[in-house]
Amino acid sequence: MFAAVAEQAERNPARTTVVVVTWRGREHVGGCLDALAAQDRPHRTLVVDNASDDGTADLLAAHPSRPRVLRLGRNLGYAGGLAVALSHVDTPWVAWLNDDAAPEPGWLGALEDALDADPRVAAAGSLLLRADGSVQSAGVRLTPDGHGADLPEPPPGGEPFGFCGGAVLMRVDALRAVGGVPADFFCYYEDTDTAWRLRLAGRRIVTVPAARVGHRHGASTHPGSTQFHLWNERNRLLTLLRCAPAEVAARELTRFAVITALLPARRALGREVPDARNFRVSLRLRVLGEVLARLPETLSARRRIGRRRVVGRGAVWHRWAGR
Structure with missing residues (x-):
């Protein structure tokens, strides 16, 4: 062969x-x-x-x-x-x-x-x-x-x-x-x-x-692990900051931060909180810390991507989001 x-x-x-x-x-x-x-x-x-x-x-x-x-x-x-x-x-x-x-x-x-x-x-x-x-x-x-x-x-x-x-x-x-x-x-x-x-x-x-x-999905990266959720949550937010319309990126970053802040109160009140690792406050704080640490570099990348684009960010979002 x-x-x-x-x-x-x-x-x-x-x-x-x-x-x-x-x-x-x-x-x-x-x-x-x-x-x-x-x-x-x-x-x-x-x-x-x-x-x-x-x-x-x-x-x-x-x-x-x-x-x-x-x-x-x-x-x-x-x-x-x-x-x-x-x-x-x-x-x-x-x-x-x-x-x-x-x-x-x-x-x-x-x-x-x-x-x-x-x-x-x-x-x-x-x-x-x-x-x-x-x-x-x-x-x-x-x-x-x-x-x-x-x-x-x-x-x-x-x-x-x-x-x-x-x-x-x-x-x-x-x-x-x-x-x-x-x-x-x-x-x-x-x-x-x-x-x-x-x-x-x-x-x-x-x-x-x-x-x-x-x-053989996940043979090396162990889906469901702490590291898996850290990369997923962080990189989703970084992708939005780089590529999405500004209002979408700001909305999703704010939503992530607000949910993180409210999780301890929900648990204290006995309200249901998903058991997945990405709803652990410690992990979410790591995500926010890494995103904020990379923010200057990410916004610089956003500007470079913007200079190269020929289709509006809003047009791409409205064409594909939710489909």
């Missing part, structure tokens, strides 16, 4: 670099690389190893597909790893693929065909499937309070607000033109933020149902 892939790559130059970011991925990244080697389109594979200490480096070095590996000195997270990788990509298209994902053989071909079909499409997302075959994500919708939420089925017309960053193909020039990847997000919402900036730039995003990917 691997020799055939090498021969095909020599005959047909690759248009896509597939970036796989891993951290302590020894138990699953091999399956991801095996699935990439079985793709029916030539491509380059670039693995960013976030300073894994579990034997991942040895597995990558021994894998017969011989991926190019960037081994980082410390863990920069998924977003940080993608940002580092972007400067090493010299193909016109780049795919993001989670290390716990295994695309079907026609995955890359289906995504490339979608970009070929319409030059206005900047990003083509995949159909991510759980182990039982149910859909984890068919794209991302924008909720009325500014959350990026996975769609359980492809949207009408095949065009969602955004894509799931676990398996997506993008035009490199479009990604760079909107500012690349928000590296300091570390993990989560880098996809929603990137999709939002592409929308502000007037670009299209589609879901390609034929691009099917099995996904």
Whole structure:
């Protein structure tokens, strides 16, 4: 299999670099690389190893597909790893693929065909499937309070607000033109933020149902953990401050602060409070502290995004929020 892939790559130059970011991925990244080697389109594979200490480096070095590996000195997270990788990509298209994902053989071909079909499409997302075959994500919708939420089925017309960053193909020039990847997000919402900036730039995003990917969601990040909720809550607010209309960003930041302030009183009065970690006051105070500490940098990024946009922030919000 691997020799055939090498021969095909020599005959047909690759248009896509597939970036796989891993951290302590020894138990699953091999399956991801095996699935990439079985793709029916030539491509380059670039693995960013976030300073894994579990034997991942040895597995990558021994894998017969011989991926190019960037081994980082410390863990920069998924977003940080993608940002580092972007400067090493010299193909016109780049795919993001989670290390716990295994695309079907026609995955890359289906995504490339979608970009070929319409030059206005900047990003083509995949159909991510759980182990039982149910859909984890068919794209991302924008909720009325500014959350990026996975769609359980492809949207009408095949065009969602955004894509799931676990398996997506993008035009490199479009990604760079909107500012690349928000590296300091570390993990989560880098996809929603990137999709939002592409929308502000007037670009299209589609879901390609034929691009099917099995996904062991959360193999490295433990959904439901304190860190998971910290990244999610913080990065949602940062995305709103960077991309949303000013009144929406101010409203949601204020709402988050007010709910945080009222939680102790609600508990003291015996009123029901959700048991999820993101309703713990200590975590919410950490979120607010990190958002406020980054506010000058975030507002500077907002101005840069504003200078690049060709569609109004309000127009994007009213077109997509709540759908």
